[in-house]
Amino acid sequence: MVKICCIGAGYVGGPTMAVIALKCPKVQVVVVDISTPRITAWNSDQLPIYEPGLDDVVKQCKGKNLFFSTDVEKHVAEADIVFVSVNTPTKTQGLGAGKAADLTYWESAARMIADVSKSDKIVVEKSTVPVKTAEAIERILTHNNKGINFQILSNPEFLAEGTAIKDLFNPDRVLIGGRETSGGQKAIAALRDVYAQWVPIDKIICTNLWSAELSKLAANAFLAQRISSVNAMSALCEATGADVTQVSQAIGKDTRIGPKFLNASVGFGGSCFQKDILNLVYICECHGLAEVANYWKQVIKINDYQKTRFVNRIVSSMFNTVSGKKVAILGFAFKKDTGDTRETPAIDVCKGLIGDKAKISIYDPQPMSPTSVKQVACVWDAYEATKGAHGICILTEWDEFKLLDYKRIFDGMEKPAFVFDGRNVVDAEKLRKIGFIVYAIGKPLDA
Ligand code: NAD
Numbered sequence: 001m002v003k004i005c006c007i008g009a010g011y012v013g014g015p016t017m018a019v020i021a022l023k024c025p026k027v028q029v030v031v032v033d034i035s036t037p038r039i040t041a042w043n044s045d046q047l048p049i050y051e052p053g054l055d056d057v058v059k060q061c062k063g064k065n066l067f068f069s070t071d072v073e074k075h076v077a078e079a080d081i082v083f084v085s086v087n088t089p090t091k092t093q094g095l096g097a098g099k100a101a102d103l104t105y106w107e108s109a110a111r112m113i114a115d116v117s118k119s120d121k122i123v124v125e126k127s128t129v130p131v132k133t134a135e136a137i138e139r140i141l142t143h144n145n146k147g148i149n150f151q152i153l154s155n156p157e158f159l160a161e162g163t164a165i166k167d168l169f170n171p172d173r174v175l176i177g178g179r180e181t182s183g184g185q186k187a188i189a190a191l192r193d194v195y196a197q198w199v200p201i202d203k204i205i206c207t208n209l210w211s212a213e214l215s216k217l218a219a220n221a222f223l224a225q226r227i228s229s230v231n232a233m234s235a236l237c238e239a240t241g242a243d244v245t246q247v248s249q250a251i252g253k254d255t256r257i258g259p260k261f262l263n264a265s266v267g268f269g270g271s272c273f274q275k276d277i278l279n280l281v282y283i284c285e286c287h288g289l290a291e292v293a294n295y296w297k298q299v300i301k302i303n304d305y306q307k308t309r310f311v312n313r314i315v316s317s318m319f320n321t322v323s324g325k326k327v328a329i330l331g332f333a334f335k336k337d338t339g340d341t342r343e344t345p346a347i348d349v350c351k352g353l354i355g356d357k358a359k360i361s362i363y364d365p366q367p368m369s370p371t372s373v374k375q376v377a378c379v380w381d382a383y384e385a386t387k388g389a390h391g392i393c394i395l396t397e398w399d400e401f402k403l404l405d406y407k408r409i410f411d412g413m414e415k416p417a418f419v420f421d422g423r424n425v426v427d428a429e430k431l432r433k434i435g436f437i438v439y440a441i442g443k444p445l446d447a
Contacts, residue, residue, distance in 0.1 A: 002027045002194070005079035007109045009033035009042055009068060011049055011164070011271075011340065012126060012157045013085035018057045019168040021066035023198040030067045030075040042068035050339040050366055053165035077116045081191065084109050085126035085157075090275045099282035101130050101275070110140040113150075120149040122187045126157055128276055130283055131214040134177075151187035153178045154209050156216030161270065162337035174204045177212020217280045221296055224273040226261040228302035234264035234442030235309060244442025245424060264442040266349065266395055266422030267306040269334030271342040274300060307345050310393075311352030313439055314420050318391055322358035326414075328389040330382060331396025331423070332364040339366035346395040347373055349422070353393075361385045365398050383408060391418035397425050410434050 006017045009031045021029040033039050041048035047055060058066070069075055076082055086105035091097050106127060113123060123141065125134060134152045141150040154177035159167040174195045178184040188206050195204055207215070230248060237244040244264040252259030268274075277296050284293035315322055334344035341347070350360050350373045360376040363385035379385040386392055386409045394401055402425055410417055419431055421440040428438040439445065
């Protein structure tokens with residue numbers, strides 16, 4: 001029986017390993033983490049992350065061939081394949097602070113693998129890492145020269161939170177990068193055999209290590225760039241009377257452009273896009289490619305501009321001040337169908353409004369702890385959150401926001417009652433008929 005161990009039971013490690021366990025019943029999968037609360041939650045009925053379909057997958061294989069443990073060293077030592085799916089945030093201090101990836105967690109995982117291993121292993125980079133990381137990892141793994149054969153592979157994860165299980169069941173592609181040596185090719189074949197249990201072979205792309213590592217950064221940069229492009233266009237739409245939804249439809253019909261990722265919004269968030277672009281910028285700078293770095297920096301600048309523009313619009317619409325006014329925030333997660341609030345644009349919007357002394361009340365369908373924003377009230381009901389408010393900001397595209405009783409909400413609000421739709425989820429015309437003043441990103445403004 002092939003034994004897999006995954007270091008890191010987070011948004012990637014947990015769902016990815018659950019799907020591997022489900023699809024490969026003959027493989028034993030153990031997910032390990034240094035966080036006891038996380039592992040306790042995985043071992044309970046209350047999983048640590050919300051992801052549609054995840055409960056069901058975990059239920060089917062937990063205790064059979066899927067296990068969660070804090071005994072990191074034991075399970076790493078026993079494994080044939082070790083995935084490393086630890087966090088790789090942006091460095092906050094020292095060389096490259098604010099841009100470079102912080103590889104502290106990765107390095108300590110690699111040192112631990114080197115120390116506890118007594119048999120040959122395939123070590124898989126599942127975390128998103130800077131291109132050339134595998135070279136450094138190889139050095140760490142082989143430093144004490146115990147005669148163990150470590151093969152390192154890059155197998156970046158392309159799942160999107162909110163659709164992780166769907167993406168893992170039916171990925172656009174699986175990418176495996178390895179050394180061109182016979183050992184490297186054997187390792188690629190072993191990992192390909194795991195995925196081939198459910199992924200069509202033509203969707204499994206095998207490349208060299210550096211292409212695989214760089215492809216993950218490139219994919220996130222391209223996706224974020226699309227969002228910044230359409231958001232830049234939304235500002236021009238508002239200035240000219242064009243409608244960004246109509247523009248997106250018109251350009252998306254061009255098969256060279258395609259319709260996906262063309263929704264204008266208050267900006268992208270989440271733990272990946274910004275950090276991966278910053279990482280890319282840093283790598284470009286390290287290679288003396290200042291112009292390329294500047295190109296990608298612009299994607300983040302537009303994202304920041306979009307959030308500032310949204311806050312400014314709220315304040316200027318509400319008679320140039322929100323001081324003492326209640327503003328209800330509907331949606332705090334960085335996108336729908338996730339409870340993840342890491343780097344959500346809602347944080348910046350709340351901070352901007354609090355800067356002008358607004359009173360903030362937040363409702364999100366998923367439990368959350370907006371620890372980075374103080375002075376806010378979290379309410380577990382949309383009607384309660386909006387009661388007595390002067391304005392509503394919709395910051396996550398949860399489907400339930402389309403179905404709220406906006407007449408009831410309007411009746412409970414101060415007048416004039418404003419709606420600022422940062423995701424274009426509500427029917428602005430319907431709301432205007434009720435009496436709301438509506439601002440929607442990239443749309444013609446209220447008369
Ligand atoms: P996460 O913070 O949810 O999970 C990482 C886990 O690793 C944490 O639970 C942490 O306790 C654990 N950990 C850290 N060091 C450890 C160690 N030495 N031993 C054992 N456990 C350790 O992070 P995530 O969102 O799952 O992301 C993981 C990686 O995957 C990152 O590099 C990220 O960029 C990448 N990624 C994330 C997504 C996403 O949508 N979240 C998608 C694709 C790729």
